[in-house]
Amino acid sequence: xxxxxxxxxxxxxxxxxxxxxxxxxxxxxxxxxxxxxxxxxxxxxxxxxxxxxxxxxxxxxxxxxxxxxxxxxxxxxxxxxxxxxxxxxxxxxxxxxxxxxxxxxxxxxxxxxxxxxxxxxxxxxxxxxxxxxxxxxxxxxxxxxxxxxxxxxxxxxxxxxxxxxxxxxxxxxxxxxxxxxxxxxxxxxxxxxxxxxxxxxxxxxxxxxxxxxxxxxxxxxxxxxxxxxxxxxxxxxxxxxxxxxxxxxxxxxxxxxxxxxxxxxxxxxxxxxxxxxxxxxxxxxxxxxxxxxxxxxxxxxxxxxxxxxxxxxxxxxxxxxxxxxxxxxxxxxxxxxxxxxxxxxxxxx
Amino acid sequence: xxxxxxxxxxxxxxxxxxxxxxxxxxxxxxxxxxxxxxxxxxxxxxxxxxxxxxxxxxxxxxxxxxxxxxxxxxxxxxxxxxxxxxxxxxxxxxxxxxxxxxxxxxxxxxxxxxxxxxxxxxxxxxxxxxxxxxxxxxxxxxxxxxxxxxxxxxxxxxxxxxxxxxxxxxxxxxxxxxxxxxxxxxxxxxxxxxxxxxxxxxxxxxxxxxxxxxxxxxxxxxxxxxxxxxxxxxxxxxxxxxxxxxxxxxxxxxxxxxxxxxxxxxxxx
Numbered sequence: 001x002x003x004x005x006x007x008x009x010x011x012x013x014x015x016x017x018x019x020x021x022x023x024x025x026x027x028x029x030x031x032x033x034x035x036x037x038x039x040x041x042x043x044x045x046x047x048x049x050x051x052x053x054x055x056x057x058x059x060x061x062x063x064x065x066x067x068x069x070x071x072x073x074x075x076x077x078x079x080x081x082x083x084x085x086x087x088x089x090x091x092x093x094x095x096x097x098x099x100x101x102x103x104x105x106x107x108x109x110x111x112x113x114x115x116x117x118x119x120x121x122x123x124x125x126x127x128x129x130x131x132x133x134x135x136x137x138x139x140x141x142x143x144x145x146x147x148x149x150x151x152x153x154x155x156x157x158x159x160x161x162x163x164x165x166x167x168x169x170x171x172x173x174x175x176x177x178x179x180x181x182x183x184x185x186x187x188x189x190x191x192x193x194x195x196x197x198x199x200x201x202x203x204x205x206x207x208x209x210x211x212x213x214x215x216x217x218x219x220x221x222x223x224x225x226x227x228x229x230x231x232x233x234x235x236x237x238x239x240x241x242x243x244x245x246x247x248x249x250x251x252x253x254x255x256x257x258x259x260x261x262x263x264x265x266x267x268x269x270x271x272x273x274x275x276x277x278x279x280x281x282x283x284x285x286x287x288x289x290x291x292x293x294x295x296x297x298x299x300x301x302x303x304x305x306x307x308x309x310x311x312x313x314x315x316x317x318x319x320x321x322x323x324x325x326x327x328x329x330x331x332x333x334x335x336x337x338x339x340x341x342x343x344x345x346x347x348x349x
Numbered sequence: 350x351x352x353x354x355x356x357x358x359x360x361x362x363x364x365x366x367x368x369x370x371x372x373x374x375x376x377x378x379x380x381x382x383x384x385x386x387x388x389x390x391x392x393x394x395x396x397x398x399x400x401x402x403x404x405x406x407x408x409x410x411x412x413x414x415x416x417x418x419x420x421x422x423x424x425x426x427x428x429x430x431x432x433x434x435x436x437x438x439x440x441x442x443x444x445x446x447x448x449x450x451x452x453x454x455x456x457x458x459x460x461x462x463x464x465x466x467x468x469x470x471x472x473x474x475x476x477x478x479x480x481x482x483x484x485x486x487x488x489x490x491x492x493x494x495x496x497x498x499x500x501x502x503x504x505x506x507x508x509x510x511x512x513x514x515x516x517x518x519x520x521x522x523x524x525x526x527x528x529x530x531x532x533x534x535x536x537x538x539x540x541x542x543x544x545x546x547x548x549x550x551x552x553x554x555x556x557x558x559x560x561x562x563x564x565x566x567x568x569x570x571x572x573x574x575x576x577x578x579x580x581x582x583x584x585x586x587x588x589x590x591x592x593x594x595x596x597x598x599x600x601x602x603x604x605x606x607x608x609x610x611x612x613x614x615x616x617x618x
Contacts, residue, residue, distance in 0.1 A: 052519050072522040085520040089538045098534075099524035150524065 003028035009058035020210035036207035078147030117149035278328035291322035387590035418576035437502030463500035467560030509543035
C-alpha cells in the first residue's frame with residue numbers, strides 16, 4: 001500500500017485547467033520527483049498535498065487517511081518553499097522552534113528537539129543568527145530543519161535548489177539525498193531540472209499540461225520513454241519519423257518494431273548512433289552539417305533530409321580529427337534494442 | 350575625486366551645495382528663531398531676544414486655559430491615533446490581500462480624504478453636524494480628524510503589507526498555526542514598526558491640525574492649535590513662542606524615539 005496517494009486530482013484557476021486528473025502514488029520511505037516544464041501544474045499538485053490548494057475533484061490520501069478536507073495547519077506534511085519562507089523576525093532557533101511553540105510543546109523539550117534538528121542539518125553554530133544573515137544554502141537547511149523538527153509523515157520540497165548557484169546546487173542535492181535517507185521520510189520534490197530528478201529520486205513522474213505523462217525509475221524512463229515528449233524531456237533524443245515494414249524499422253532493419261506496418265516514430269539517443277562510411281547499406285544517409293569536439297566526445301549534426309538534423313555523440317580518440325563538414329556519411333544505431341518505436345510523434349498532444 | 354572634474358562640473362557642485370545649504374537654513378531657521386524668542390524676558394516679541402528668561406514658560410504653565418487645551422489636544426490626538434489604527438489596518442489588509450469586486454474603487458475612496466484640503470473636511474463636518482443637530486464638540490473633532498488622518502495610516506500599513514511575503518502565512522499554517530495565531534506570531538511583528546510609525550504620524554498630525562479643528566472643535570475646551578490661533582490674534586506675547594518651542598520639543602522627542610526604535614527611513618513610506 002502506497003504511503004501517499006493523490007487520486008485523480010483536478011483543479012482549475014478560472015478558465016485555466018491546471019490539473020487535469022492527476023494520480024500519483026508514492027511508497028513509504030521513497031523519494032518521488034514531479035518533473036515538468038514551468039506551468040505544467042507540478043507545484044499546484046504539491047500545494048494540493050499540503051492543503052494550500054483545494055482541488056475541484058479527487059482525493060488526497062496519506063498513510064491510509066483521507067486528508068482532502070483538512071486545512072493545511074492540521075496536516076502532518078512538511079513543506080519547504082522555493083523561497084524558503086523563513087520568518088525574518090525570528091532567529092534560526094526560533095524559526096525551527098515555531099511549530100513546536102504553536103503545538104505548546106514544553107520549553108525543555110522544544111530546546112532539545114531544536115538542537116537535534118539543527119545538528120541534523122549542521123547548523124548548530126548559527127542558532128542565534130537571523131535569516132537575512134545566512135547564505136542561500138544555509139537558509140534552505142533551516143527551512144528543512146523547521147519542517148523535520150515536527151516529524152511529519154511526509155516532506156514536500158518545491159524547487160528547493162532554484163535559489164542556489166550551480167556549484168552549490170550539486171553538493172546540496174547529494175547532501176539532501178543523504179539526509180532524507182538517514183531520516184527515512186517519504187518525500188516529494190518538484191523540479192524542472194531532469195538532472196536534479198535523476199540525482200534525487202527513486203521514482204520520477206513526468207508531468208505535462210496538468211497530466212502525468214509517465215511514472216517510473218529515472219533510468220527506466222530514460223531507457224524506455226513512453227512518449228516523444230518524455231524522451232525529449234529526460235536527456236536528449238532524436239525523434240525520427242520512420243516506416244515500419246514487416247516488423248522492422250525501414251531505414252535500419254536491425255531495429256525491431258512490434259507494431260503494424262505504416263508510419264511510426266523512432267526514439268534514439270545521440271550516444272546510441274554511430275557514423276559509418278558512406279555507401280550502400282542500411283541506415284540514414286546524409287552529410288555532416290556540424291561537428292563539435294568536446295574533449296571525450298564529438299558531437300555531430302548530420303543532415304539527412306529531415307526537418308531536424310540527426311544528433312550523434314561519438315567517443316573521440318586523442319588526436320583524431322572530426323569528420324569534415326560536408327562529407328557524406330551513413331548513420332546506424334549502435335544497439336538496436338535500446339531504440340524505442342512510438343506510434344505518435346512529438347507534435348501530437 | 351573632485352580633481353578629475355571639468356571646471357563646469359565643479360561650479361555646478363558649488364552651486365548645488367549653496368542652494369542645498371540655503372534650503373536647509375530656510376527649513377530650520379524659523380524653528381530656531383521661535384525657540385530663541387521664547388526666552389525673551391520682555392512682554393513683546395523681539396528677535397534677537399534681549400536676554401534669557403523662562404518667564405513665558407512659567408506663564409504658559411500657569412495659564413489654566415492653555416494647559417486645559419493641551420490636555421484636550423493630547424486626548425483628542427490619542428483617540429484619533431487609536432481609531433485610525435483600528436480602522437486603517439483592517440482596511441489596508443482588505444485592499445492589499447483581499448479579492449473582491451470594486452477593489453480599485455474602494456481603494457480610491459479610502460485614500461480620497463488625503464486629496465481634500467483639511468478646511469473642506471472641517472466645513473463639511475460642520476454642515477454635516479448641523480444637519481443632524483450634532484454640536485461641535487470633542488467627539489466631532491475626533492471624528493473629523495479621524496477621517497482626515499485615516500489615509501495616512503492606510504497608506505503606511507498598505508506599503509508594509511504589500512512587502513510581506515504571503516508564503517510566510519502558508520509556512521506558518523504548514524507548521525500548524527491557525528489564522529489568528531499566524532496573525533499574532535508572524536504578521537503583527539512584521540507590521541509592528543509600520544504601525545508605530547503610522548500612530549506617531551497620526552498623533553502629530555492630529556495634535557497640531559488647525560484647519561479641521563477650527564470648524565469642529567468645542568467652544569469651551571478648545572484644542573491647543575485653535576487656542577493658539579485665538580491667542581495670536583488678541584494677545585501677541587512670547588508666550589506663543591514658548592508654546593511653539595514646547596511643541597517643537599515634543600515632535601523632536603517623538604521623532605527621536607521613532608528613529609531609535611523603528612528607524613526614520615521607514616517612516617517615509
